[in-house]
Amino acid sequence: MHFILRFNYRREHMSQVFKQDLTDTSVRPGGIFFVELLMPEQCDMPGRDTMVEVLTKYLGPVDCFDHRRDSAGFAPQNYKVHYEDTDADIPPTLMVTNCEKIDKPVLDDFDRSQVWDCPNVDELLAECQYRVFATDMLASGLAAKERADMLVKYVDALLELYPSCKAVVFGPSRKFLSRESIENHPDKEVTRFMYYAVNVRYFSIQGTNDMMVDSVGMSTLFLPDLQYHFHGVDPNHVVFHAYNVLNYIFEHGNIIGDGETIAGLQNGEMNQDIQWKVQYEDSLIQPVREVLDINMGEYASGTR
Incomplete structure (x- = not known):
């Protein structure tokens, strides 16, 4: 067809x-969630203390187990996945990469044809030549709404940490949203996951x-x-x-x-x-x- x-x-x-x-x-199903933060210029990764402070503001207490030039990792303590084989409750992992030059199109023609919520997508894609990847890992064991809650708050924290970010691409749906549409969206509850990521x-x-x-x-x-x-x-x-x-x-x-x-x-x-x-x-x-x-x-x- x-x-x-x-x-x-x-x-x-x-x-x-x-x-x-x-x-x-x-x-x-249940795979890694990721976002691409798009920005016009290269930027440094925020300092360890700043990242912990901002992530804690949105997600509650976080442990920073890694902070280097090319990546940072955090464990949000308010979200726990239960592992029956060890009878342990372990937080998922939130990872952030360094800002890198975009070497191939962020969206292909197929994905771009399905951008409905950002009329200036072409201009933003042309302007933003750098990106930061942010993912969750080991989070599939969270209940659906619990994971959604963590992810929308994670996105809010990332936008505060990266003020030069102008647009966000959500994986795996390839939803493309401008910074303004995320910040100004009237729904501030967990249900905004439907607007962000679906x-x-x-x-x-x-x-x-x-x-x-x-x-x-x-x-x-x-x-x-x-x-x-x-x-x-x-x-x-x-x-x-x-x-x-x-x-x-x-x-x-x-x-x-x-x-x-x-x-x-x-x-x-x-x-x-x-x-x-x-x-x-x-x-x-x-x-x-x-x-x-x-x-x-x-x-x-x-x-x-």
Whole structure:
């Protein structure tokens, strides 16, 4: 299958075709979360005491077990992963690398086509020639909301530590956000993880009237991403539906079973009188991952 992407207003006159790449298995449930902090000039890593102070401000007590020219490592003591084999509770690891020159594009054309929340993405990518990587490690054993809470606070701390940072790329969803949109986002609770780290994407299928909406990023928390293959519905309404379902899953956990039904759409609004069947299957578009496929009834395309 080939698919052509809808472009936002920056590329509304362009037509670019991408192919499926079902060899892309880069997303692993519960895998390492990372961000790339983009900045126009090279900067030094903040001092050890400064990093401990700022991280403690956002995350509570942290132990700094490593601080060198090229990396720093911290263990946030308020977050613990229980290991049954040793009956020990151990904090995850937060790592920060030194600021480095960007030697290849941060986003490829496929990823750039799915940037919806930053109209000046091209300008920021051209301006920012340096980046800092920050990751979590050994965090997959945290409960979903606990890990999400740690990660959004980690991002807030990083923005304070790196005031020259102008944009952030979130892995593995490749969500691209400007510094201002993160700092000014009205949600200051753990649910902002959905805005930071989960990307809802849109595609139109070449040569057909079919469309696709899917999400990337939920698997970091061992929660399912969504997939819609459909026709005849305003895709903006489907994106609205997707965010509602994703927020429900984030709030309540993965409680939607294979073959169950969820509320569908009518006139762009969720309607309990319309029930759409769901099932778990492999994604149709890269990266390959298990998704909760939403069968939109009379509007559904493809086979299941």
